[in-house]
Amino acid sequence: MENEISPLKKYQRTPKLFIDLPSKGNYYPKGVLDKVEELEVYSMTASDELMVRTPDALFTGQAVKNVIEHCVPAIKNALLIPTLDVDYILAAIRMASYGDTINMSATCPACSENSDYGIEVQRVMDHFDNRSFKNETRIEDFLFRIRPFTYKELTEIQKKTILLQRQIVQKTPGPEDDQNETELGEIYTTINQIATDAVCAMVTEVVTPDGDTENNPNFIRDFIINNDKVFYNGLKELQEQNVNSWKLPDVEVSCGSCENKFSVATTLDYSNFFVRG
Numbered sequence: 001m002e003n004e005i006s007p008l009k010k011y012q013r014t015p016k017l018f019i020d021l022p023s024k025g026n027y028y029p030k031g032v033l034d035k036v037e038e039l040e041v042y043s044m045t046a047s048d049e050l051m052v053r054t055p056d057a058l059f060t061g062q063a064v065k066n067v068i069e070h071c072v073p074a075i076k077n078a079l080l081i082p083t084l085d086v087d088y089i090l091a092a093i094r095m096a097s098y099g100d101t102i103n104m105s106a107t108c109p110a111c112s113e114n115s116d117y118g119i120e121v122q123r124v125m126d127h128f129d130n131r132s133f134k135n136e137t138r139i140e141d142f143l144f145r146i147r148p149f150t151y152k153e154l155t156e157i158q159k160k161t162i163l164l165q166r167q168i169v170q171k172t173p174g175p176e177d178d179q180n181e182t183e184l185g186e187i188y189t190t191i192n193q194i195a196t197d198a199v200c201a202m203v204t205e206v207v208t209p210d211g212d213t214e215n216n217p218n219f220i221r222d223f224i225i226n227n228d229k230v231f232y233n234g235l236k237e238l239q240e241q242n243v244n245s246w247k248l249p250d251v252e253v254s255c256g257s258c259e260n261k262f263s264v265a266t267t268l269d270y271s272n273f274f275v276r277g
Contacts (some may be wrong), residue, residue, distance in 0.1 A: 015040035016096035061155035110260035240251035
């Protein structure tokens with residue numbers, strides 16, 4: 001009986017679509033990907049849906065990690081996915097699970113009517129087809145090479161920033177509240193430090209005007225932080241250029257009440273992104 005094959009076996013879930021990654025497999029550590037092209041995408045199971053509706057699991061990134069690995073088995077460690085691919089992969093999972101439409105709410109600026117609008121998932125995915133990540137820049141005859149953050153790194157940055165922002169709300173000073181004002185200053189300093197560290201962390205290599213190369217992250221960080229601000233500002237600008245290039249474009253919608261046309265920002269809010277409808 002142990003070798004008996006269940007008749008249900010042939011009805012188990014099968015891939016709903018196949019995808020090629022926008023990054024083309026670049027920036028992945030060895031062993032994270034089984035293959036680069038035609039990755040199978042399966043629909044979510046009931047346990048996947050429960051996971052993505054757990055606030056703590058979403059906040060820590062564990063829910064997204066588990067869902068990606070379960071629905072795209074060619075990815076062995078979703079925490080190490082470069083951020084270039086995360087939204088694309090999640091959009092593919094959404095399409096495989098629920099179809100080609102995401103409902104988003106928006107308020108008409110003309111009549112203040114709040115309505116739901118359908119956004120095509122395929123449109124979200126198509127946006128990434130012609131994106132490219134600019135991975136180097138030259139500043140003052142120094143060549144800087146950079147990489148995108150991993151999903152884990154981005155999640156950690158967001159977690160720290162959100163927690164600090166909550167502290168700011170709690171410590172808004174009143175009249176003659178010197179202690180809270182001092183603590184607020186420390187919080188803002190920490191937020192700025194996180195942003196600075198993020199810019200430094202994305203640099204993988206610096207080539208000097210003499211042709212010498214530096215790959216040590218500690219030496220690179222020290223050079224950027226303790227040098228003329230032109231280096232940090234140039235790297236920050238490159239970071240913003242990449243973010244804006246990969247950012248999903250706004251969608252034009254028409255109000256059902258007054259027919260006013262306006263733009264809606266397309267954001268993949270994971271707390272409702274995996275809700276049917």
